[in-house]
Amino acid sequence: MNPETPDGYTRRTVLVTGAAGVAAAALPLAVDAEPVAHDAAAQGPTTDVSLRINGQLHALSIDPRVTLLDLLREQLHLTGSKKGCDHGQCGACTVLVNGRRINSCLTLAVLHEGDQVTTIEGLGEPKKLHPMQAAFVKHDGYQCGYCTPGQICSAVGMLGEMRGGMPSHVTHDLSAPTVFSSEEMRERMSGNICRCAGYPNIIAAIREVAGVAT
Amino acid sequence: MRAFTFERAATPAAAALAMQQHPGARFIAGGTNLLDLMKLDIEQPTHLIDVNRLGLDRIEALPDGGLKIGALVRNSDLAADARVRRGHPLLSRALLSGASAQLRNKATTAGNLLQRTRCFYFYDTTKPCNKRTPGSGCAAMEGFNRIHAILGASAQCISVHSSDMAVALRALDAQVETVSASGAVRRIPIAELHRLPGSTPEVETVLAPDELITGVTLPAPLGGVQLYRKVRDRASYAFALVSVAAVVVREGRTVTAARLAFGGLAAKPWRNEEAERRLIGTDGGAQARDAVADLLLADARGHGHNDFKIPLLRRTLHATLAQAIETT
Numbered sequence: 001m002n003p004e005t006p007d008g009y010t011r012r013t014v015l016v017t018g019a020a021g022v023a024a025a026a027l028p029l030a031v032d033a034e035p036v037a038h039d040a041a042a043q044g045p046t047t048d049v050s051l052r053i054n055g056q057l058h059a060l061s062i063d064p065r066v067t068l069l070d071l072l073r074e075q076l077h078l079t080g081s082k083k084g085c086d087h088g089q090c091g092a093c094t095v096l097v098n099g100r101r102i103n104s105c106l107t108l109a110v111l112h113e114g115d116q117v118t119t120i121e122g123l124g125e126p127k128k129l130h131p132m133q134a135a136f137v138k139h140d141g142y143q144c145g146y147c148t149p150g151q152i153c154s155a156v157g158m159l160g161e162m163r164g165g166m167p168s169h170v171t172h173d174l175s176a177p178t179v180f181s182s183e184e185m186r187e188r189m190s191g192n193i194c195r196c197a198g199y200p201n202i203i204a205a206i207r208e209v210a211g212v213a214t
Numbered sequence: 215m216r217a218f219t220f221e222r223a224a225t226p227a228a229a230a231l232a233m234q235q236h237p238g239a240r241f242i243a244g245g246t247n248l249l250d251l252m253k254l255d256i257e258q259p260t261h262l263i264d265v266n267r268l269g270l271d272r273i274e275a276l277p278d279g280g281l282k283i284g285a286l287v288r289n290s291d292l293a294a295d296a297r298v299r300r301g302h303p304l305l306s307r308a309l310l311s312g313a314s315a316q317l318r319n320k321a322t323t324a325g326n327l328l329q330r331t332r333c334f335y336f337y338d339t340t341k342p343c344n345k346r347t348p349g350s351g352c353a354a355m356e357g358f359n360r361i362h363a364i365l366g367a368s369a370q371c372i373s374v375h376s377s378d379m380a381v382a383l384r385a386l387d388a389q390v391e392t393v394s395a396s397g398a399v400r401r402i403p404i405a406e407l408h409r410l411p412g413s414t415p416e417v418e419t420v421l422a423p424d425e426l427i428t429g430v431t432l433p434a435p436l437g438g439v440q441l442y443r444k445v446r447d448r449a450s451y452a453f454a455l456v457s458v459a460a461v462v463v464r465e466g467r468t469v470t471a472a473r474l475a476f477g478g479l480a481a482k483p484w485r486n487e488e489a490e491r492r493l494i495g496t497d498g499g500a501q502a503r504d505a506v507a508d509l510l511l512a513d514a515r516g517h518g519h520n521d522f523k524i525p526l527l528r529r530t531l532h533a534t535l536a537q538a539i540e541t542t
Contacts, residue, residue, distance in 0.1 A: 044218075189315075
């Protein structure tokens with residue numbers, strides 16, 4: 001989702017241009033700084049990997065250090081998935097791999113040979129939103145929006161898990177069918193942090209898509 | 215992240231052989247712990263061996279009524295398996311209390327067992343840590359140590375093992391199956407897999423460098439009431455301060471069998487068979503529970519910030535056993 005403004009600027013180009021302005025302004029202060037040696041910049045061996053992302057096949061030869069998140073954002077420019085903590089603690093990078101939600105920051109792209117990856121861009125588009133995206137808009141399930149792509153991918157994955165009968169920590173009876181309660185949804189969404197604390201509206205959006213009365 | 219070479223192993227024995235041929239290598243499965251540590255420069259493998267395609271992702275029924283769990287079965291699949299939920303609910307409960315749904319979807323059975331401690335000082339490369347850099351000292355000993363061990367620690371290390379799953383497996387007497395580069399296989403009782411720190415806290419298990427876990431076997435279901443009680447700083451997605459895994463079997467009002475294992479106390483899932491035997495033949499009442507706690511905590515020692523774990527464990531043990539008795 002990258003809606004353009006009437007004058008052709010996207011939110012992203014504005015942000016990037018703004019950041020460049022700040023960097024240029026700060027430049028004189030950095031003249032004496034020693035160049036930082038980045039081991040990550042060293043040219044190493046590459047590994048071949050083929051995977052399908054949002055339906056499109058990508059055959060790549062990449063540095064094996066590249067995480068799935070960095071492949072998506074830095075090489076394929078699918079910047080919907082966000083880098084929050086980069087350590088699996090915040091959930092902003094959540095994507096669906098073969099239909100299951102995972103933290104894309106804590107996996108290497110080369111581990112996903114033959115996998116099908118769905119990101120927020122693959123779920124829906126501005127003119128054709130996924131029901132979960134539409135519900136987040138309707139219920140104001142965000143404020144700053146940074147965690148939102150991860151929240152939405154996670155919520156889609158979670159409903160799949162619930163419909164598949166996967167239990168949770170708060171499931172009272174492990175042999176009973178899944179209960180689509182707010183208590184269950186809150187526990188199951190605990191891997192997605194929202195620093196704006198939009199949780200009540202996030203749960204309201206998910207309940208609507210789950211078909212639970214709100 | 216430091217540079218490394220990468221290969222995909224085709225069989226368990228080939229993976230073990232690759233490890234033997236590449237000193238400094240690591241197996242990678244779910245990667246949720248290893249990649250976290252590599253980004254922080256705590257783990258520095260020069261070669262990664264991808265073991266995700268070894269066909270070890272099934273749960274099979276054994277003739278003796280037990281289960282064989284493949285090393286690569288994801289935590290969420292293990293927790294959701296109908297046979298586990300029915301016969302070993304303790305294991306499902308422990309797994310579901312750990313991490314987040316995203317992590318459980320990726321983390322594997324073997325990886326969960328081999329995850330490394332979350333000691334703040336192990337994670338902080340600016341601080342001494344005998345586990346990370348042998349001989350450098352232990353910053354936790356005089357530091358902020360509220361999450362640290364009260365049993366089985368040494369002057370070199372007071373970190374705890376962070377797994378919930380391993381605590382349940384300890385109570386259930388699981389066995390770990392491995393293969394080495396030579397092709398030799400062996401079975402290790404879960405009680406013997408993890409080592410206490412002693413003077414070598416960097417050596418965390420009895421596994422040889424080229425030994426790959428291929429699976430975990432569970433004996434036939436124990437029955438009884440099975441509970442996992444985890445006490446933590448927030449209601450979800452946090453490591454245990456203390457946890458209690460309990461299996462209680464009763465005939466009438468009398469306890470006929472009991473298993474107790476504990477998390478958050480030591481560098482391995484903790485169990486004291488002599489202490490748990492004090493429940494046998496009793497009604498599981500407050501007096502019997504105190505006798506168990508007395509023996510269990512006889513050698514417990516806090517390090518300042520974690521002194522609270524001693525009374526907390528006693529109370530959590532009481533609460534868990536009281537619930538088990540009420541449920542029967």
